[in-house]
Amino acid sequence: MNFRNKSIIWVGSIIVIAFAITAYFIGEKMTQSTRKMSVDLALAKANNSLLIVETEIEKICRQAELFTDAVEEFAYGQEIPLIKEILQSDLIESSEISARWFIRVDEKDKVSGIVLEKSADSILVKSTFPIHEKILWDQLKNLKGTVLTQPYKNDHGKELISILTPVIVNSHINGIIGFDIDLRKFQQVFYDNKSLRRAYVSIISKNGICITHPDENLIGKQVANHQDSSFMHLALRSGEKQQKEVISEYLNLPVMRVYKPIRIANGDDYWLITVSVPLFNVKESVIEMRNLVFLIGLVLALLLMVFLYFSQRRWLYESTKRRRAEKRHLNEVSKLSSIMDSTDQIMIFSVGHDYKYTSFNTVHKEEVLEFENEIIKEGKSILDAYYGDFRIKMKKYLDRALGGEHFLVEYQRHGIDYQQIFNAISDADGKVVGVASFKVDISETLQLRKKAQEEEEEKVKAQLKNIKNQINPHFLFNSLNSLYALVDGEPKLARKFIVNLSKVYRYLLDSNNSNLIQLKQEMDFIKQYVFLQRIRFGENLILEYDIPEEAMQYKLPSVSIQSLVENAIKHNVITSDKPLTIRIKVTQENYLLVENPYQPRTDLNHSPGTGLKNLDALYSFLGDRRPYYGIEKEHFIAKLPLF
Numbered sequence: 001m002n003f004r005n006k007s008i009i010w011v012g013s014i015i016v017i018a019f020a021i022t023a024y025f026i027g028e029k030m031t032q033s034t035r036k037m038s039v040d041l042a043l044a045k046a047n048n049s050l051l052i053v054e055t056e057i058e059k060i061c062r063q064a065e066l067f068t069d070a071v072e073e074f075a076y077g078q079e080i081p082l083i084k085e086i087l088q089s090d091l092i093e094s095s096e097i098s099a100r101w102f103i104r105v106d107e108k109d110k111v112s113g114i115v116l117e118k119s120a121d122s123i124l125v126k127s128t129f130p131i132h133e134k135i136l137w138d139q140l141k142n143l144k145g146t147v148l149t150q151p152y153k154n155d156h157g158k159e160l161i162s163i164l165t166p167v168i169v170n171s172h173i174n175g176i177i178g179f180d181i182d183l184r185k186f187q188q189v190f191y192d193n194k195s196l197r198r199a200y201v202s203i204i205s206k207n208g209i210c211i212t213h214p215d216e217n218l219i220g221k222q223v224a225n226h227q228d229s230s231f232m233h234l235a236l237r238s239g240e241k242q243q244k245e246v247i248s249e250y251l252n253l254p255v256m257r258v259y260k261p262i263r264i265a266n267g268d269d270y271w272l273i274t275v276s277v278p279l280f281n282v283k284e285s286v287i288e289m290r291n292l293v294f295l296i297g298l299v300l301a302l303l304l305m306v307f308l309y310f311s312q313r314r315w316l317y318e319s320t321k322r323r324r325a326e327k328r329h330l331n332e333v334s335k336l337s338s339i340m341d342s343t344d345q346i347m348i349f350s351v352g353h354d355y356k357y358t359s360f361n362t363v364h365k366e367e368v369l370e371f372e373n374e375i376i377k378e379g380k381s382i383l384d385a386y387y388g389d390f391r392i393k394m395k396k397y398l399d400r401a402l403g404g405e406h407f408l409v410e411y412q413r414h415g416i417d418y419q420q421i422f423n424a425i426s427d428a429d430g431k432v433v434g435v436a437s438f439k440v441d442i443s444e445t446l447q448l449r450k451k452a453q454e455e456e457e458e459k460v461k462a463q464l465k466n467i468k469n470q471i472n473p474h475f476l477f478n479s480l481n482s483l484y485a486l487v488d489g490e491p492k493l494a495r496k497f498i499v500n501l502s503k504v505y506r507y508l509l510d511s512n513n514s515n516l517i518q519l520k521q522e523m524d525f526i527k528q529y530v531f532l533q534r535i536r537f538g539e540n541l542i543l544e545y546d547i548p549e550e551a552m553q554y555k556l557p558s559v560s561i562q563s564l565v566e567n568a569i570k571h572n573v574i575t576s577d578k579p580l581t582i583r584i585k586v587t588q589e590n591y592l593l594v595e596n597p598y599q600p601r602t603d604l605n606h607s608p609g610t611g612l613k614n615l616d617a618l619y620s621f622l623g624d625r626r627p628y629y630g631i632e633k634e635h636f637i638a639k640l641p642l643f
Contacts, residue, residue: 037444042256042277043243049199049275050260056189057203057262060096060181061146061163068165068177071102080114087116087177088123096189098160098182102167104175113175148271151183151209151220159183159220161211183219187212200250204232204272211271214250235259236272245279254279347439350425353402355381355395358434371414397422401435410442417443497535500528516622516643519592520552523584526561530582533569540574545584554642556592557618563611564638568596571604572636591628591639598636615640 070086087100101115115126149162160180167175190201190212203211210218223232235242242259255276262271347367349360357378368374374385386394390413397409401422408421419442425434507525523545530543543565565582574580582596612629619626625641 038279039245039256042279043258045199045277046243046256046258046275049196049201049277050258050273052193052195053190053201053203053273053275054262056193060179061148064163064165064177064179065146067100067179068167071175071177072167072169080112084114084116084125087114091116091118091123092121096181096185097179098154098158098185099178099180101178101180102175103178104167150205150207151211153220154180161205183211184216187216187219198277200248200255200276202274202276204274206236206271208232231259232272232274235261246276248276248278251276251278345440348437349382350434350436351382351398352434353432355383355398357382364439398435401437402432404432416441417446419445493535497532500531503528504532516555517558518552519547519554519556519586519642522556522558522561523547523552525559526565526584529562529565533565537569537574537580540576540579541569542579542581543584544581547584547586551586551642554586554590554592556640556642557615557622560615560618560640561592561594563615564594564640567611568636571600572596573599573601586642587639590642592642594638594640595635598631598634 067086067089071083083102087102091097091100097118099115099117101113103113117124117126146163146165149164151159151161154160160182163179163181165177166173167177190196200214202213204223205211208222210221210223213219213223231242231244239261241261244257244259246255246257247253248255248257255278257274257276260273260275262273345363347361347364349364350358352358357376357380359378360376365376368376368385372385372387376382376385382398383391383395393411397420400407401424404424404426406421406423408419410417410419412418418439420437420439423436424432425436427433504525507521507528527543530541534541561584568580568582572580578597578599580596580599582594585593587593612627615627619641622643623641627641628637628639630637
């Protein structure tokens with residue numbers, strides 16, 4: 001193997017490795033950007049959820065203090081009936097409160113008061129106190145403000161915590177108001193909060209006992225062996241918020257977990273709130289959402305057709321068969337509702353030919369209520385839910401679908417980007433009887449799409465700049481050699497040479513930031529470029545062109561003709577016996593045709609065709625039309641699309 005072949009192998013290997021490394025880092029950068037977006041969204045969701053949880057805890061403590069303020073007015077005498085009336089206020093509706101009670105101990109240590117304990121949908125009134133309430137009185141005679149107890153089990157085996165608030169009269173504790181909180185019902189409060197979707201909350205007391213946890217088996221138990229117990233202890237010791245990415249032992253998914261210690265009521269120690277938000281792959285989520293929309297669309301269209309079929313048949317049967325048809329209809333509605341409410345991300349509805357709702361899911365109903373302030377129901381016109389220009393636009397979309405079209409639209413409303421699919425619903429005879437629609441929020445998808453487009457545009461600009469830079473060193477070297485030969489023998493031609501050389505480089509500088517340029521400017525440039533080349537090749541290099549004046553206003557990528565001319569000069573024999581004639585013209589199909597005789601040089605190694613590949617990359621960015629290259633009748637043909 002000679003030295004040249006070895007050099008080619010080495011250079012090729014280096015180029016391959018460079019491309020591989022570049023591709024790796026580009027992929028890594030995109031992965032990091034996508035991951036950072038997912039982490040930022042998770043942190044924002046976690047911090048918002050922390051505020052909701054803190055507010056819920058403060059609300060319960062504040063409620064206890066308000067009840068105490070009301071009771072203090074009756075704390076001296078025999079006003080137990082009035083205190084009972086205060087304590088049982090909204091006790092049934094407060095699902096997380098298991099019992100409310102009032103203890104009072106006189107100077108002779110005689111205990112009196114009342115206990116209101118919730119049982120199913122009724123309230124049991126007791127005048128005797130469980131042991132733990134009496135012990136609490138002994139321990140908290142000097143209570144200064146509201147506190148929460150450690151978790152404990154009552155006589156029925158329920159896990160509870162108690163909110164204790166002193167009843168103070170004339171600067172002395174006259175009694176204690178207690179709220180017993182059922183920890184499992186307290187957990188349900190967070191399950192039911194729609195603002196905490198995708199966020200999993202747990203609260204851990206100062207001694208490491210679970211107040212709430214997604215895994216209900218852990219409520220009321222120690223979590224000393226928790227996988228991230230070290231972070232929990234760090235947050236409790238420092239009193240500062242911590243955050244960490246972990247694999248959730250409950251979800252078996254990567255989550256962003258935020259730990260925030262808070263002071264409960266007037267307690268001296270911190271309790272710990274943790275919020276876990278799953279980290280999802282944005283790209284996979286987009287693909288899954290697209291596939292889910294397509295699948296649900298097919299299933300929903302099928303179900304709606306079945307539903308309409310049985311609805312028509314119902315009116316044709318006699319009375320006995322009509323009842324069976326109605327039963328089938330109810331079954332189909334039940335199936336349809338379960339599918340439509342199976343997602344919390346896709347807004348789904350269907351309407352009849354009169355624009356009145358025939359079905360919708362909860363997500364669509366809540367979206368209309370939130371943004372349009374309208375309550376929708378079956379039989380109500382969808383057009384009544386919208387106003388202004390959007391009402392006109394929605395009617396236009398529905399009319400298209402009622403005309404038998406199936407189409408997709410994208411638009412922005414209330415600052416949110418949506419993608420909405422409209423499908424015509426047909427009966428067994430092919431007659432359109434309604435419209436089904438699916439709408440999703442694509443704001444994140446559009447952001448990713450815009451970012452990818454910007455990155456692709458920067459890549460193409462870099463390729464264009466690379467093409468222009470390739471002209472400079474080699475061409476300038478040859479031009480200076482030609483100029484040197486002219487200076488002594490033909491000074492007048494040398495001056496003309498210098499003027500044209502300056503115009504060539506002025507064109508390269510002026511068009512450096514332009515992707516497209518007028519054909520007239522490009523042809524003026526190519527004439528100056530060929531003039532300089534003819535100093536080397538003389539009359540053996542010929543440029544012929546026939547371009548109508550009106551075609552000169554068309555546009556094409558800058559220096560694209562120069563790339564083809566340079567390619568022809570570089571790869572073909574140019575002698576007096578074999579002159580090279582380059583012809584340029586515009587075809588009827590709005591292509592620029594550049595052709596030259598195919599007379600390849602034999603003293604050149606195989607060319608990688610970088611110039612033509614760069615032109616292909618430029619045109620792929622600019623649109624669907626592509627250049628054409630080929631050898632026809634011993635001529636090399638190149639066709640460039642014009643814009």
